[in-house]
Amino acid sequence: MTTLDVQSTLVPRLPPELERIIFEICASSQMKSAVVLVRVAKRVHVWIQPVLYRVVIKAEAKLPPKYHTTSSLSVISYGPFVRHLLLGYSVSNTETIKFLSSCNHLRNLALWTPNIGPHCLDWLDEMPLERLSTNLSRLFTDLTPTTFLRPFFSQITHLEITNTCSGWEKWCGLSILPSLTHLALDFFFDPEVVEGCLIHCQKLKLLVLVYDSDTIMSSNLIGVLSVVRDPRVVPHCMVREELKWEQSAWIWEDGPGRVGKGLDFWSLAEIVANQYTEYQGLEVNPF
Secondary structure, three states: OOHHHHHHHHOOOOOHHHHHHHHHHHHHHOHHHHHHHOOOOHHHHHHHHHHHOOEEEEOOOOOOHHHOOOOOOOHHHHHHHOOEEEEOOOOOHHHHHHHHHHOOOOOEEEEOOOOOOHHHHHHHHOOOOOEEEEOHHHHOOOOOHHHHHOHHHOOOOEEEEOOOEOOHHHHHHHHHOOOOOEEEEEOOEOHHHHHHHHHHOOOOOEEEEEEOOOOOOOHHHHHHHHHOOOOOEEEEEOOOOHHHHHHHHHHHHHOHHHHOOOOOHHHHHHHHHHHHHHHOOOOOOOO
């Protein structure tokens, strides 16, 4: 076989546009395939890279290789492709800054690292965030109603507050979030805050009260449920884990039917809330 014959066999037989679509579909449907496909050719690497880094977890936990959460590449090189980012508990301040400054197209962000503060806010303001999970008391040194006027809050529909929320006067700024439909409060629940959110957050469809025991609800939670009677309030047992968050991110990105892994945290809570409406008018709270 001549050199010319060899070269002719290397030329793609499909139109590049169609070839790209095929590779993108294969990569999106199975992340294990994506890791392999990027090695096929340089052009394929360019096509698949946005899929490969769509969901990124930065954590110390040893995660299965299919999640591709670590890379020899610098985040600066793949940051623009990231749409869902989790920064785990052990992520340093330096790493936090590097990721937030590089991933400026995030739609979904979980800031579980304690190394956050006001120095992160300007980067958040540049992001088209729709979902956020974080400790707002750490993110803001002084939490006031005007805190929620920050630009990054304007498009957030799903907000999980991972710190103690007490006193509606401090948290009343939640009522000015224009897009907020889903809110989760973790582990300590002030009836005043819960009722304030239900009354004043005009678009709120779901308020999840997250607790971390699968057998016993805290007396605090039971007390809130005995006072607040609203079908939008759902108690939910959840252990915050990186892999569960990753699964939820892919389900939101591609849809439950495509991922084949069931419902994410918010969708499951919605189902419970819908079932709860059947108990309206009863004297006993079913939860």
